[in-house]
Amino acid sequence: xxxxxxxxxxxxxxxxxxxxxxxxxxxxxxxxxxxxxxxxxxxxxxxxxxxxxxxxxxxxxxxxxxxxxxxxxxxxxxxxxxxxxxxxxxxxxxxxxxxxxxxxxxxxxxxxxxxxxxxxxxxxxxxxxxxxxxxxxxxxxxxxxxxxxxxxxxxxxxxxxxxxxxxxxxxxxxxxxxxxxxxxxxxxxxxxxxxxxxxxxxxxxxxxxxxxxxxxxxxxxxxxxxxxxxxxxxxxxxxxxxxxxxxxxxxxxxxxxxxxxxxxxxxxxxxxxxxxxxxxxxxxxxxxxxxxxxxxxxxxxxxxxxxxxxxxxxxxxxxxxxxxxxxxxxxxxxxxxx
Amino acid sequence: xxxxxxxxxxxxxxxxxxxxxxxxxxxxxxxxxxxxxxxxxxxxxxxxxxxxxxxxxxxxxxxxxxxxxxxxxxxxxxxxxxxxxxxxxxxxxxxxxxxxxxxxxxxxxxxxxxxxxxxxxxxxxxxxxxxxxxxxxxxxxxxxxxxxxxxxxxxxxxxxxxxxxxxxxxxxxxxxxxxxxxxxxxxxxxxxxxxxxxxxxxxxxxxxxxxxxxxxxxxxxxxxxxxxxxxxxxxxxxxxxxxxxxxxxxxxxxxxxxxxxxxxxxxxxxxxxxxxxxxxxxxxxxxxxxxxxxxxxxxxxxxxxxxxxxxxxxxxxxxxxxxx
Ligand SMILES: Cc1ncc(C[n+]2csc(CCOP(=O)(O)OP(=O)(O)O)c2C)c(N)n1
Ligand SMILES: [Mg+2]
Numbered sequence: 001x002x003x004x005x006x007x008x009x010x011x012x013x014x015x016x017x018x019x020x021x022x023x024x025x026x027x028x029x030x031x032x033x034x035x036x037x038x039x040x041x042x043x044x045x046x047x048x049x050x051x052x053x054x055x056x057x058x059x060x061x062x063x064x065x066x067x068x069x070x071x072x073x074x075x076x077x078x079x080x081x082x083x084x085x086x087x088x089x090x091x092x093x094x095x096x097x098x099x100x101x102x103x104x105x106x107x108x109x110x111x112x113x114x115x116x117x118x119x120x121x122x123x124x125x126x127x128x129x130x131x132x133x134x135x136x137x138x139x140x141x142x143x144x145x146x147x148x149x150x151x152x153x154x155x156x157x158x159x160x161x162x163x164x165x166x167x168x169x170x171x172x173x174x175x176x177x178x179x180x181x182x183x184x185x186x187x188x189x190x191x192x193x194x195x196x197x198x199x200x201x202x203x204x205x206x207x208x209x210x211x212x213x214x215x216x217x218x219x220x221x222x223x224x225x226x227x228x229x230x231x232x233x234x235x236x237x238x239x240x241x242x243x244x245x246x247x248x249x250x251x252x253x254x255x256x257x258x259x260x261x262x263x264x265x266x267x268x269x270x271x272x273x274x275x276x277x278x279x280x281x282x283x284x285x286x287x288x289x290x291x292x293x294x295x296x297x298x299x300x301x302x303x304x305x306x307x308x309x310x311x312x313x314x315x316x317x318x319x320x321x322x323x324x325x326x327x328x329x330x331x332x333x334x335x336x337x338x
Numbered sequence: 339x340x341x342x343x344x345x346x347x348x349x350x351x352x353x354x355x356x357x358x359x360x361x362x363x364x365x366x367x368x369x370x371x372x373x374x375x376x377x378x379x380x381x382x383x384x385x386x387x388x389x390x391x392x393x394x395x396x397x398x399x400x401x402x403x404x405x406x407x408x409x410x411x412x413x414x415x416x417x418x419x420x421x422x423x424x425x426x427x428x429x430x431x432x433x434x435x436x437x438x439x440x441x442x443x444x445x446x447x448x449x450x451x452x453x454x455x456x457x458x459x460x461x462x463x464x465x466x467x468x469x470x471x472x473x474x475x476x477x478x479x480x481x482x483x484x485x486x487x488x489x490x491x492x493x494x495x496x497x498x499x500x501x502x503x504x505x506x507x508x509x510x511x512x513x514x515x516x517x518x519x520x521x522x523x524x525x526x527x528x529x530x531x532x533x534x535x536x537x538x539x540x541x542x543x544x545x546x547x548x549x550x551x552x553x554x555x556x557x558x559x560x561x562x563x564x565x566x567x568x569x570x571x572x573x574x575x576x577x578x579x580x581x582x583x584x585x586x587x588x589x590x591x592x593x594x595x596x597x598x599x600x601x602x603x604x605x606x607x608x609x610x611x612x613x614x615x616x617x618x619x620x621x622x623x624x625x626x627x628x629x630x631x632x633x634x635x636x637x638x639x640x641x642x643x644x645x646x647x648x649x650x651x652x653x654x655x656x657x658x659x660x661x662x
Contacts, residue, residue: 130435135407163403327444327445334441336479
């Protein structure tokens with residue numbers, strides 16, 4: 001059996017406004033990614049896309065506790081994290097569509113959504129790479145005494161790459177204000193994580209190797225997620241150093257757009273879809289006395305937001321040819337000779 | 339003027355920049371308390387304290403990742419990678435992350451950072467501690483690369499690298515650490531992308547870098563004794579590259595030779611030679627010549643290593659042969 005302790009938040013004390021905000025964020029993220037998927041099927045979103053359908057509670061829990069100057073690092077599965085950090089949805093959608101009004105001018109694409117102005121410090125497509133980088137940003141925060149906290153999201157498969165281990169050891173030894181959040185969706189790409197990992201809980205069971213508390217949380221429980229986010233971000237902010245959180249979750253679809261995910265047992269998928277964080281928070285909120293019409297209104301508003309963002313994104317032109325050679329260097333160009 | 343070794347110039351360069359700008363930090367393995375395995379960073383810990391000059395674990399990805407993240411959040415950090423061969427264990431950070439992030443984000447991210455590293459052979463360390471990897475870095479869009487060949491350049495080019503808003507790889511030929519030269523007093527700041535003509539000549543242009551500069555200068559001296567005027571150009575900066583200086587000299591002399599410490603295929607000189615061939619072909623009086631290490635890993639023993647790396651003898655011989 002695992003030695004990891006489950007994080008218990010006693011009675012979640014999250015107040016109503018925050019829970020409604022988490023609900024709104026999850027619904028917007030869900031509808032946004034569904035729209036992305038539709039546009040993909042229409043051939044309008046090209047290349048690849050990695051959706052986080054079903055995993056939204058994790059990003060939303062952290063988004064609800066972060067301050068404006070905090071920094072988030074995420075992976076190629078980072079549409080939701082970037083959106084919930086406050087990046088404008090239309091600019092994200094435009095980036096996925098490869099338009100000039102894209103958040104990266106069409107140069108980044110689905111796997112590299114970034115909005116530095118909102119502290120969304122990038123989506124990284126080499127597994128594990130962003131973990132040392134996030135530690136470095138936390139190092140700068142500590143040295144410059146900015147009070148910032150850095151949150152770094154990654155997958156279960158990432159726990160088996162060297163950068164994970166280098167970053168954790170480094171962050172602990174230098175006591176950096178960074179929270180590492182493992183979204184354990186049970187699969188690294190197409191392979192079940194348990195079949196390629198020495199321990200049962202890929203992050204939590206390794207926490208002790210870095211003198212960290214093992215934290216295992218139900219990543220599909222928005223209230224628990226929020227409580228863990230608050231606790232770990234507070235620790236980092238108060239100078240108590242890094243945390244490593246393992247949030248169990250599941251992606252509803254395949255690894256990327258090309259993946260029908262036939263390798264997953266049907267019962268497993270059904271079991272996890274039944275634990276979808278959005279309807280479960282909705283039921284809880286209603287049980288706690290929130291009017292269903294309030295939630296319906298949030299749902300409808302989210303639909304309008306996604307429709308408007310899609311229209312605005314699609315109105316954008318393709319990038320101007322001249323931008324091919326811009327922004328390699330800080331002088332705005334890409335010259336390498338005189 | 340004061341006589342300094344190249345290794346002393348390294349610590350003076352770092353100190354000059356740390357003194358000037360409190361956001362400059364310096365990290366690496368054994369760089370603080372021990373003063374560096376090549377003793378290039380002695381005294382920095384005492385002078386700037388344990389926060390700004392800091393020892394790291396043996397975690398090259400974390401070291402390079404940390405300076406990238408640090409640069410994203412307000413520092414101008416310097417990382418030491420002890421041997422440039424170790425770039426191979428953090429190449430993702432350098433080639434995929436640092437080099438590409440500004441472009442991929444359409445300029446949202448600036449990365450004012452420096453990675454300095456001990457490069458090249460000549461010290462009998464064997465194949466995994468002797469490589470010349472400047473061409474690896476040069477091949478990746480988004481990295482600037484300089485190779486100082488003497489103590490004054492080490493300070494001046496390093497200062498330019500630290501002040502540059504883009505990531506710069508400073509490649510230090512470890513065979514030169516013991517070299518001594520007079521260095522001007524006071525602040526020294528050079529600029530990236532400027533080659534220097536170290537010796538003028540009218541018969542052949544010898545284009546060199548790093549430790550090969552000194553061998554080419556020896557060779558030029560001997561060629562002069564035989565009546566051949568060699569113009570020696572220290573390239574100094576691979577990215578940005580001072581093609582104007584190289585092309586102007588080649589147009590003048592009509593002959594073009596590179597001397598490269600790196601193995602043959604895709605060495606920096608291949609790129610420079612192709613530029614010469616493409617742009618001043620009709621000014622050439624003969625084929626371009628590349629003098630390189632053979633395409634092998636470097637052997638350890640002095641007898642073989644000396645055979646591998648271009649020597650003044652070989653340079654003289656090849657230049658004469660090319661002139662018919
Ligand atoms: C270094 C590296 N190796 C392999 C890949 C290919 N790859 C992309 S995503 C992925 C699976 C990662 O799994 P996990 O960390 O669990 O994240 P998830 O996709 O489940 O969110 C792999 C193997 C990569 N991008 N980078
Ligand atoms: Mg996974």
